[in-house]
Amino acid sequence: MKSTNNKIISAKHINFFYKEFHALKDINLEISSQSVTAFIGPSGCGKSTFLRLFNRMNDLIHGTRIEGLCLVEGENIYAKGVDTDRLRKKVGMVFQKPNPFPKTIFENVAYGLRVNGMGDKQFISQRVETSLRSAALWEEVKDKLHKSAYALSGGQQQRLCIARALAVEPSILLMDEPASALDPISTARIEELIVRLKQNYTILIVTHNMQQASRISDQTGFFMMGELVEFGSTKQIFTAPEREQTYNYISGHFG
Amino acid sequence: MNRKSKQTIAFGAFRLLSLAVMGILLWILGFIIYNGAGAMSIEFLTTSPKDNMTEGGIFPAIVGTFYLVVCSMAFAFPLGVMSAIYITEYASNATIVRIIRIMTNNLGGVPSIVFGLFGMSLFVNTFGFGDSILAGSLTLGLLILPLVIRTTEEALKAVPDAYRSGSLALGATKLQTVRRIVMPAAMPNIITGLILSIGRISGETAPILFTAAAYFLPQLPHSIFDQVMALPYHLYVLATSGTDIEASEGAAYGTALVLVGIVLLMNAFAGVIRRYFNNKMKTY
Ligand SMILES: Nc1ncnc2c1ncn2[C@@H]1O[C@H](COP(=O)(O)OP(=O)(O)OP(=O)(O)O)[C@@H](O)[C@H]1O
Numbered sequence: 001m002k003s004t005n006n007k008i009i010s011a012k013h014i015n016f017f018y019k020e021f022h023a024l025k026d027i028n029l030e031i032s033s034q035s036v037t038a039f040i041g042p043s044g045c046g047k048s049t050f051l052r053l054f055n056r057m058n059d060l061i062h063g064t065r066i067e068g069l070c071l072v073e074g075e076n077i078y079a080k081g082v083d084t085d086r087l088r089k090k091v092g093m094v095f096q097k098p099n100p101f102p103k104t105i106f107e108n109v110a111y112g113l114r115v116n117g118m119g120d121k122q123f124i125s126q127r128v129e130t131s132l133r134s135a136a137l138w139e140e141v142k143d144k145l146h147k148s149a150y151a152l153s154g155g156q157q158q159r160l161c162i163a164r165a166l167a168v169e170p171s172i173l174l175m176d177e178p179a180s181a182l183d184p185i186s187t188a189r190i191e192e193l194i195v196r197l198k199q200n201y202t203i204l205i206v207t208h209n210m211q212q213a214s215r216i217s218d219q220t221g222f223f224m225m226g227e228l229v230e231f232g233s234t235k236q237i238f239t240a241p242e243r244e245q246t247y248n249y250i251s252g253h254f255g
Numbered sequence: 256m257n258r259k260s261k262q263t264i265a266f267g268a269f270r271l272l273s274l275a276v277m278g279i280l281l282w283i284l285g286f287i288i289y290n291g292a293g294a295m296s297i298e299f300l301t302t303s304p305k306d307n308m309t310e311g312g313i314f315p316a317i318v319g320t321f322y323l324v325v326c327s328m329a330f331a332f333p334l335g336v337m338s339a340i341y342i343t344e345y346a347s348n349a350t351i352v353r354i355i356r357i358m359t360n361n362l363g364g365v366p367s368i369v370f371g372l373f374g375m376s377l378f379v380n381t382f383g384f385g386d387s388i389l390a391g392s393l394t395l396g397l398l399i400l401p402l403v404i405r406t407t408e409e410a411l412k413a414v415p416d417a418y419r420s421g422s423l424a425l426g427a428t429k430l431q432t433v434r435r436i437v438m439p440a441a442m443p444n445i446i447t448g449l450i451l452s453i454g455r456i457s458g459e460t461a462p463i464l465f466t467a468a469a470y471f472l473p474q475l476p477h478s479i480f481d482q483v484m485a486l487p488y489h490l491y492v493l494a495t496s497g498t499d500i501e502a503s504e505g506a507a508y509g510t511a512l513v514l515v516g517i518v519l520l521m522n523a524f525a526g527v528i529r530r531y532f533n534n535k536m537k538t539y
């Protein structure tokens with residue numbers, strides 16, 4: 001079933017359960033390609049859970065269950081027989097804490113290519129370079145590609161993880177608080193990067209930082225207790241929220 | 256008495272006790288070296304026993320122990336590591352994992368002489384391997400399997416989950432993740448488990464008593480279906496049931512020294528491998 005519009009992601013009546021716990025309640029939204037969508041909301045409201053729907057990382061958690069329709073590029077990614085490995089190549093992810101592999105910088109970026117069956121040396125090193133350039137890390141690491149990834153700073157490690165995700169050429173990038181473990185300067189660099197990556201990728205980002213959401217995103221979704229309370233253009237959400245809960249949260253009156 | 260002096264006394268006692276433990280270990284080592292050094296010579300290490308084992312060397316026993324260790328590890332190590340991988344990385348059914356764990360833990364508590372008896376019944380008689388390296392190695396392998404599984408499991412659990420999710424999120428399969436990320440990261444600790452296992456089985460006597468060990472066999476084995484002499488059993492024979500126990504006392508201590516030496520050497524060797532893996536991970 002192909003979608004008829006240009007929405008790269010659409011969620012229809014999504015309910016999600018951790019065993020008995022109802023973590024996402026009747027979520028509906030659509031996201032067009034080459035945009036940045038931010039998800040905000042209090043801790044435990046289901047932002048990460050929602051993000052992990054789209055690369056099926058929730059599958060790894062025992063006892064989870066999903067209802068509803070989840071389309072990526074028009075394809076129902078929870079249909080029987082969907083190849084999750086292929087899906088995850090298309091939908092990349094950057095985690096909250098930088099998690100480079102205990103390998104070299106080069107091998108970290110090459111890893112996704114290798115596991116996807118690419119063996120050509122020249123192709124791999126070419127792709128490693130372009131990925132590192134896209135992640136704005138190349139200049140800093142080009143002389144130490146064969147040093148351990150753990151010799152990098154936290155901010156560099158996170159950009160390495162972004163480069164690693166870009167290397168397999170996903171069309172969608174899921175970022176779960178990618179800058180929350182970083183200092184302000186590294187954070188600013190990641191933000192710049194996200195805005196630039198928007199030209200080629202569709203980005204879904206979870207953040208606790210309101211300013212960050214308003215700076216870098218086109219749409220914003222506000223979650224609360226498993227519900228998508230409000231979803232709309234970032235400008236509208238931050239200047240004229242329709243729901244009182246949204247207003248309270250973004251203006252800091254929450255709780 | 257104030258808290259500070261209480262603390263001083265407590266730590267003083269701990270220090271004294273740990274020194275005592277160290278002292279005992281050194282004493283044992285010194286005792287073996289002192290008594291065994293006299294027997295040590297090139298000839299002792301490279302020739303067969305002579306004159307009712309009061310003269311000559313222990314070469315066949317060294318070789319026999321070597322074969323037993325290598326063959327039993329060749330059996331137990333892959334099997335144990337694969338089981339541990341299955342338990343920690345694949346098995347999603349908690350009940351099955353718990354049952355496997357209870358079984359291996361209990362297996363680890365079974366006295367080694369029972370393994371010897373079992374090995375004799377199954378490998379020597381039922382399978383018809385006879386008293387042989389094969390039967391002895393399989394028995395030793397079974398004995399050591401729980402330790403290999405347990406140490407490998409611990410090693411795998413020590414690998415951060417963030418590596419796994421990082422790998423899976425890039426479209427790697429579970430098998431690729433285990434092979435390329437988890438295993439290399441766990442390798443130093445797995446090797447440590449291997450060391451412990453080798454140290455343990457090279458000194459075991461009971462499991463090979465009825466399955467592999469020869470009282471006296473002045474030639475080297477030709478295949479895994481041959482019987483062998485082995486250091487711990489040879490030591491036992493020299494110390495308790497030789498024809499002239501007093502005359503073979505020197506050889507007995509010499510054997511003990513070689514046995515201890517081999518274990519220490521293997522530990523050192525495995526330590527080098529472990530450090531190599533560690534460095535490889537850190538610096539490349
Ligand atoms: N593995 C799990 N098992 C059971 N419940 C879970 C699990 N992960 C999350 N939850 C529950 O689901 C709800 C949503 O969690 P989630 O991690 O998606 O929240 P979040 O919005 O990302 O929070 P934070 O801002 O703190 O990261 C929480 O109530 C949490 O307790």
Ligand SMILES: [Mg+2]
Pocket residue numbers: 047048049176206
């Ligand atoms: Mg979260």
